[in-house]
Amino acid sequence: MIDVFDVLLGVAVLLGAAAALYGSRRIVGVMSFLVLGLLLTVLWARLGAPDIAIAEAAIASGVTGAFLLAAATDHPETSHEEGNVGRRTLMVLEAAIGVSAVTLVGVAAVSAARIAPADPLEVQASAAVADAVVDHPITAVLLDFRAYDTLLEIAVLAAAVVAALALLCDSRLTRVAWVTETRPVVLGFVRLIAPVVVMLAGWLLVAGSTRPGGAFQAGAMLTGVFLLLYLSGRARSMVTGKWLVPAALIGLAVFVAAGVGTFAAGREWLDVADGWGGVVVLLIEAALTVSIGAGLAALFIAGNPERA
Numbered sequence: 001m002i003d004v005f006d007v008l009l010g011v012a013v014l015l016g017a018a019a020a021l022y023g024s025r026r027i028v029g030v031m032s033f034l035v036l037g038l039l040l041t042v043l044w045a046r047l048g049a050p051d052i053a054i055a056e057a058a059i060a061s062g063v064t065g066a067f068l069l070a071a072a073t074d075h076p077e078t079s080h081e082e083g084n085v086g087r088r089t090l091m092v093l094e095a096a097i098g099v100s101a102v103t104l105v106g107v108a109a110v111s112a113a114r115i116a117p118a119d120p121l122e123v124q125a126s127a128a129v130a131d132a133v134v135d136h137p138i139t140a141v142l143l144d145f146r147a148y149d150t151l152l153e154i155a156v157l158a159a160a161v162v163a164a165l166a167l168l169c170d171s172r173l174t175r176v177a178w179v180t181e182t183r184p185v186v187l188g189f190v191r192l193i194a195p196v197v198v199m200l201a202g203w204l205l206v207a208g209s210t211r212p213g214g215a216f217q218a219g220a221m222l223t224g225v226f227l228l229l230y231l232s233g234r235a236r237s238m239v240t241g242k243w244l245v246p247a248a249l250i251g252l253a254v255f256v257a258a259g260v261g262t263f264a265a266g267r268e269w270l271d272v273a274d275g276w277g278g279v280v281v282l283l284i285e286a287a288l289t290v291s292i293g294a295g296l297a298a299l300f301i302a303g304n305p306e307r308a
Contacts, residue, residue, distance in 0.1 A: 006046060013039045022091065026072045033068060037061020050212040051138045054204070058220035063296050066227055070303060133277030134209045142214065143281050147270040151255045154288060161248045161295045164302040173240040176304050181233040190232040197225050205289050209278065215251075215285040219292025226297035240301060244294050251284075251291025258284055 016036035023029035037060055044053035132140035142150050165171045181187060201221035208214030230240075258280055259270045272280045 009039065009043055009046065013043055021094070030065065030068045030072045034061060034065045037065060051214070051217075054212055054217045055220070058217050058224075063220050063223050066300060067303075070300065133272055134281055136208060136210050136212075136214075138212070139208050139214050139281070139285075142216075143284060144272070144277075147255075151252075151259070151270070154252050154255060154291060157292065157295045158249050158252045161245065161298050164299050165245065168302060172242065173244060173298065173301050174242070176240060176301055178240075179231055179233045181231070186232055187234070190228050190234060194225050194228055197221050197228075201225070201289065201293075205285055206282075208285060209282065215288035216292060218285075218289040220296070222289060222293025223296040223300075226293060227300060230297070230301055244298055247290050247294035248298050249291065251288040251295075254284055254287035 013036065016032055016039050019032035020029050020036050023032055037056060041053045041057040041061065044050075044056055126137070128145065129135075129137050129140050132144045134140050134144065165173070169175060198221075201218040204213035204221060205215060205218040206213075208218070228234075258272070262271050263269050
C-alpha cells in the first residue's frame with residue numbers, strides 16, 4: 001500500500017528541485033537547494049539508507065549549500081534580460097539531458113533484468129561482509145572491498161585543495177580576508193555549538209565501524225566547525241594557519257602508507273589482515289576525517305578575497 005506521506009515527500013522533492021533550478025533569483029535557488037537537501041535527507045531515511053541520509057545532510061546539503069551561498073552573495077547577478085535568455089537555454093539543455101538519461105537508464109534496467117538475477121551485487125556484498133574487517137556493510141565497502149576507489153576520491157579532494165591554493169598570491173590562506181564578528185548572540189552560539197559538533201564528529205567516526213557514520217560524515221561535521229570559526233572571526237590561527245594544508249593531505253598520505261604497508265607485508269594493495277585490519281581502518285578513517293574537514297574548509301576559505 002502506498003503511504004500518503006511518501007507520496008507527498010516525493011512531490012515536495014520534485015518541487016524543491018524545480019525551485020532550486022528555476023528560481024527567479026540566485027539566492028532563491030540556493031535557499032531552495034538547502035530545503036531540497038533536507039527533504040532528500042528525510043527521503044533517504046524513509047528508504048532505509050541512514051548512511052546516505054547523514055551524508056546528504058552533512059555534505060550534499062550542508063557543505064555544498066555553504067559554497068553556493070558564498071558564491072551567490074559574493075558575485076553580482078546578471079541583468080534580468082540576460083538571466084532570462086540563459087535560463088531558457090539552460091531549461092532546454094536540461095530537458096534534453098533529462099530525457100536522454102531517463103531513456104538510457106530505462107533501456108539499461110530492462111536489459112539487465114533480462115540477463116541477470118535481481119540484485120546480484122547486493123547478494124555478493126552481503127555474503128562478503130562476514131569476512132570484512134569491520135561489521136558495518138557501508139564502511140566495509142568503502143574501506144575494504146573498494147578501498148582503491150575511496151583512495152582516488154581523497155586524492156581528488158587533495159588535488160582540488162592544491163589547485164585552489166595555487167590561485168592565491170602566496171599559495172597560502174594567511175592573506176585571505178578575515179571575517180570580524182562582534183554580535184554577542186553569534187559569538188555565544190559558536191562557543192556553544194562548536195564543541196558539540198566536534199563531539200558529534202568524533203562519535204560518527206567511531207560509530208562508522210558498526211553503524212551508520214564514518215569518515216565522510218564526520219569530516220563534513222568538522223568542516224562545519226571550521227566554517228563556524230571562520231565566519232565568526234574566531235581562532236584564526238586554527239582556520240588559516242600553515243598547518244591546514246598538511247591536515248588536508250594527511251588522509252591521502254595515511255591511505256597510501258597503508259597500501260604500501262600491506263604490499264610490503266606480502267598482501268595485495270590495501271588488503272588489510274583480519275587481525276589488525278580493524279585498527280588500520282580506524283586509523284585511516286581518523287586521518288580521512290581530518291583531511292575532509294580541513295580540505296573542504298580550505299576550499300571555502302580560498303574562495304574569499306585576499307588582502308592587498
